[in-house]
Amino acid sequence: MMRILIKIEYVGSNYHGWQKQANLPTIQGILEKTLSNFLKQNITLFGCGRTDAKVHAKSQYAHFDCESSFDFSRLPLAINNMLPKDIMIVSARQVSNDFHARFSAKKKIYRYYIYNNIVRSPLLNEFSLHVPVKLDIKKMKKACKMFVGEHNFTAFCTKREFEDRFFNVRKIYSLKMKKRKNLICFEICGNGFLYNMVRIIIGTILDVGKNKIETKQIKKMFVSKNRCEAGETLPPHGLILYDVIY
């Protein structure tokens, strides 16, 4: 048995997210089917994390176990013409048998793009959220700093029934915001992210930019752990899983 780690890039627009679902097109579903056909054995992928429907990935990682004498460094060239154009295996390599795409990840980096202009941009439509109103960029940059460090992010996640509320402490190493012409790029790096956490954090910063809330209120949200105080969950298409550090 050997364990293979693959790096995957995809445009999420046409998929119901990463995780396999019966009768719905998902990234994991398509990759598992293609890999199973190619390697002539049942392949199960363990992703570094689940991306939601319409979320993109520049560098998603997943591992699988198999029996094979194939030189896996050649996997991308061998298999990519069997994959749809919007999903691509960028690289593949053998890892040790105790490596796990999810649990071995030290840091994850996400980006969220906002196109801030009265008129929408057809060229950036698929990869950014259109925000037509004027934003207070200075205040937003201040708000970014509030999230850096170790915090309880209960107010910044969507509760899922099967999850425990007690382990919602995560560490954010950096949250940078860059504006170039009308395009705002947020880059957030952390040791892990709760469900919808990036989209809610950026939604809260956006509310600061719209002068709906004050920067200092963010501190209180960490304490109150009240989801209702934070900003809305922004749409998925502005989000991209940018990189994972092992």
Added chain:
Amino acid sequence: MMRILIKIEYVGSNYHGWQKQANLPTIQGILEKTLSNFLKQNITLFGCGRTDAKVHAKSQYAHFDCESSFDFSRLPLAINNMLPKDIMIVSARQVSNDFHARFSAKKKIYRYYIYNNIVRSPLLNEFSLHVPVKLDIKKMKKACKMFVGEHNFTAFCTKREFEDRFFNVRKIYSLKMKKRKNLICFEICGNGFLYNMVRIIIGTILDVGKNKIETKQIKKMFVSKNRCEAGETLPPHGLILYDVIY
């Protein structure tokens, strides 16, 4: 009668180019229909230039004449929800009656994107040409310089029956090439471009990068005026009409 100049942004992937064609979706066709409906009169657009099928535009310009008391600065917000998501009017303003979107243009700027990596990039697929082979970037930068200045570009255009071969002199003000990770961006600025000229110029520079031809051969092409000596016409989807200067 008043003359209105509009600036348009579009993703060309789903269209048979700018120019109106019977029974085929084109940018001009869709814009004329929508403007005619909105202004309740027949509108004919005069574009700054024709973009081919699948070519994109960040800033295409076109003018039209009409009788109206409408405040045209409000046109984008009034009309954009009637347009498909991949075509957008960015701005509109009244110009003098002797202004012409095509003939008043002083400079045009095009960009061409090449994604240079063994594996394709799903995220950049729609807006760049995938080139999997190693390129000699230094030589390509040298080749770019050869095109700057006033030259006869007969070797670098596709002949169309109705056109005259004698007026193929154009001036290129600049041709810059920037590489950032695997993405190469060419930006070319000139006083006008012949049919397929940008795609053939970049195709020739690409041949230099592949060591198929030498930089010094480019000089001879200006003299020989022989289309067969220049590089191939690159695919349209890497090309974008970036800006027009009036």
